[in-house]
Amino acid sequence: MKKIASFAAISVLASAPAFAQTSSLQIYGVLDAGIEVNNTGVPGNGNNVLLNTGNLAASRLGFRGTEDLGGGLKALFNLDYWKFERDGNEEPKAGTASVSLPAGANPIFRDAFTADPAPIVVGDTLYVHVGHDEARDGEMFTMHEWLCYSTKDMTNWQAHGPVMRATDFKWARGDAWASQVVEKNGKFYFYTTVTHDQTSPGRAIGVAVADSPLGPFKDARGTALVTDATTPSNKPWNDIDPTVFIDDDGTAYMAWGNPYPYFVKLKPNMIELDGEIQKLDLPNYTEGPWLHKRGNMYYLTYAAFAHQGTSEKICYATAPKITGPWTYRGILTGFAKNSFTIHPGIVEFKGQSYLFYHNATLTLNGQGGALGRRSVCVEYLQYNPDGTMQPVNQTVAGVSVPAAN
Numbered sequence: 001m002k003k004i005a006s007f008a009a010i011s012v013l014a015s016a017p018a019f020a021q022t023s024s025l026q027i028y029g030v031l032d033a034g035i036e037v038n039n040t041g042v043p044g045n046g047n048n049v050l051l052n053t054g055n056l057a058a059s060r061l062g063f064r065g066t067e068d069l070g071g072g073l074k075a076l077f078n079l080d081y082w083k084f085e086r087d088g089n090e091e092p093k094a095g096t097a098s099v100s101l102p103a104g105a106n107p108i109f110r111d112a113f114t115a116d117p118a119p120i121v122v123g124d125t126l127y128v129h130v131g132h133d134e135a136r137d138g139e140m141f142t143m144h145e146w147l148c149y150s151t152k153d154m155t156n157w158q159a160h161g162p163v164m165r166a167t168d169f170k171w172a173r174g175d176a177w178a179s180q181v182v183e184k185n186g187k188f189y190f191y192t193t194v195t196h197d198q199t200s201p202g203r204a205i206g207v208a209v210a211d212s213p214l215g216p217f218k219d220a221r222g223t224a225l226v227t228d229a230t231t232p233s234n235k236p237w238n239d240i241d242p243t244v245f246i247d248d249d250g251t252a253y254m255a256w257g258n259p260y261p262y263f264v265k266l267k268p269n270m271i272e273l274d275g276e277i278q279k280l281d282l283p284n285y286t287e288g289p290w291l292h293k294r295g296n297m298y299y300l301t302y303a304a305f306a307h308q309g310t311s312e313k314i315c316y317a318t319a320p321k322i323t324g325p326w327t328y329r330g331i332l333t334g335f336a337k338n339s340f341t342i343h344p345g346i347v348e349f350k351g352q353s354y355l356f357y358h359n360a361t362l363t364l365n366g367q368g369g370a371l372g373r374r375s376v377c378v379e380y381l382q383y384n385p386d387g388t389m390q391p392v393n394q395t396v397a398g399v400s401v402p403a404a405n
Contacts, residue, residue: 102155102400103155103156103400104154104155104398104399104400104401105396105397105398105400106359106361106375106377106378106379106394106395106396106397106398107358107359107361107362107375107376107377108149108157108376108377108378108398109130109149109157109159109375109376110362110364110375111159111364112132112133112147112159112364113132113133113134113135113362113364113369113372113373113374113375114130114131114132114133114147114358114374114375114376115130115131115133115143115178115341115343115358115374115375115376116130116131116177116178116179116241116288116343116345116358117129117130117343117345117356117357117358117376117378118130118178118179118180118181118345118356119345119346119347119349119354119356120180120181120182120183120213120347121347121348121349122183122213124152124350125150125151125152126150126151126152126154126347126349127148127149127150127181127213127214128148128149128150128345128356128376129146129147129148129163129179129180129181129190129213130146130147130148130149130376131143131146131147131176131177131178131179132144132145132146132147132162132176133372133373133374134372135370135371135372135373137370139372140371140372141175141177141371141372142372143166143175143176143177143372144165144166144167144174144176145162145164145165145166145176146162146163146164146165146176146179146190146192147159147160147161147162147163148160148161148163148213148214148215150213150214154349154352154354154378154399155399155400160214163190163210163213163214163215163216163217164176164190164192164208164215164216164217166194166195168208168217168218168219169194169206169208169219169224170219170222171196171197171199171200171204171206171222171223171224172194172195172196172197172204172206172224173194173195173196173197173198174194174195175193175194175195175203176192176193176194177192177193177194177203177240177241178192178193178240178241178242178288178343179191179192179193179242180192180242180243180244180290180345181213182244182245182246182252183213184246184250184252184270186211187209187210187211187270188209188210188211188212188213188217189207189208189209189220189244189270189271190207190208190209190210190215190217191205191206191207191225191242191243191244191254192205192206192207192208192242193205193239193240193241193242194206196224196227196228200224200227200228200229201228201236202227202228202236202237202238202239203228203236203237203238203239203240204224204225204226204227204228204239205224205225205226205239205240205242205256206219206221206224206225207219207220207221207225207270207271208220209270209271220270220271221271225271225272225273226239226242226256226273227239230273230277231257231260231262231277233260235258235259235260237258238257238258238259238260239256239257240256240257240258240287241256241257241258241287241288241289241343242254242255242256243255243256243289243290243291244266244291245291245292245293245322247293247322248293250268251265251266252265252266252268252270253265253266253291253322254266254273255280255289255291255300256289257287257289258286258287258288259285259286259287259307260279261279261280261282261285261289261302262277262278262279262280263277263278263279263280263323264276264277264278280300280324280326281326282300282302282315282317282326282328283304283315283328284304284305284307284308284315285302285304285307285315286302286303286304286305286306286307286312287302287303287306287312287343288302288303288312288341288342288343288344289301289302290302290344290345290346291322292346292347293322294348294353294383294387295387296320297318297319297320297387298318298319298320298321298322299316299317299318299346299389300316300317300318300319300326301314301315301316301332301344301346302314302315302316302344303341303342303343303344304331306340306341310335311335311336311339311340311341311342312335312336312340312341312342313331313332313333313334313335313342314331314332314333314342314344314355314357314392315328315329315330315331315332316329316330316332316389317329318387318388329388329389331391332344332355332389332391332392333355333357333379333391333392333393333394334394336357336358336359336360336394337359337360337361337394338359338360338361338369338370339358339359339360339369339371339374340371341358341371341374342357342358342359343357343358344356344357345357346381352380352403353380353381353382353383354378354379354380354381354399355378355379355380355381355392356376356377356378357376357377357378357379357394358374358375358376358377359374359375359377359394360373360374360375361375362374362375377394377398378398378399379392379393379394379395379398379399380392380399380403380404382403382404
């Protein structure tokens with residue numbers, strides 16, 4: 001099987017063997033289900049597949065059906081893994097592939113590898129701050145800066161480029177890990193993970209401030225908000241992935257941590273801790289917490305199960321108050337494709353709720369997704385009458401199709 005394609009509107013060469021561009025396979029539309037196949041040269045209604053290959057066949061791993069393309073040629077389809085056959089031989093001499101998906105299909109950002117999405121609504125615009133994955137082969141996480149994207153309709157996105165670099169915190173050595181921006185009194189506060197310099201080894205949480213969600217963000221303290229010394233443990237990477245929530249009365253709270261989930265109130269100035277740090281009890285917790293509220297219910301959503309020896313899934317808990325007690329509600333969504341990690345970001349925008357996350361399905365400039373080359377995605381999020389969240393299926397279609405009722 002040859003993993004050749006992810007889901008951006010770019011041309012992708014099959015990984016092996018090296019192919020010349022003498023034949024082409026073109027894939028159109030969203031292929032999760034109800035797949036139709038034609039060889040007419042017309043993409044059709046967005047759910048069709050066009051094969052323009054002569055005697056080149058493509059087979060889907062875990063296929064849902066077989067379509068006869070004429071001349072004894074059949075194809076089984078999967079956007080993830082493909083087997084190429086020419087005249088029945090599995091090692092074809094030539095072939096290229098391209099993927100063209102509608103606006104709103106996943107991954108939603110296709111100009112860079114992105115991870116750890118953090119959405120925020122400002123007026124009629126939704127902004128998403130992300131980490132910029134730049135790992136080369138053999139590297140784990142190489143991240144120097146945070147990017148921002150915005151939309152007014154959830155399908156057409158504008159890339160705004162970097163809003164801050166990790167080393168803009170003068171006390172930081174680098175590593176632009178997970179972040180979140182929140183607004184209070186017309187200021188935008190940017191809470192994020194970096195690696196501290198040698199004066200306080202380990203991960204740390206910094207806070208920066210700007211007059212716009214697009215920055216430029218400047219260090220609001222001149223020192224870290226949280227260091228390894230703030231939460232002594234045998235895990236020097238523990239102080240990562242801050243999420244900040246501002247309650248209806250204006251009080252702000254922060255949660256963070258891996259493998260221990262911490263929780264604390266912030267002072268009204270948003271740049272100091274206020275009171276004792278609590279260690280929460282969240283089943284299967286790993287990292288990446290996200291706090292939000294809907295109605296009278298509070299939600300704490302997080303990446304889970306890595307410390308049980310598997311790739312991460314997203315789980316959540318609910319509470320009647322932001323301070324708890326928290327009731328575990330189970331798995332919200334499962335493993336992310338091709339990615340050991342996953343990271344939730346939840347927002348309501350123009351009357352619809354959304355779950356942002358990342359997988360590693362994007363291929364960009366011939367470089368495939370990997371542990372340190374992830375890609376942000378989004379799905380509709382629905383609630384049950386009792387306030388619990390409905391399980392979310394991760395799709396290629398994303399929000400390019402209407403939400404199910």
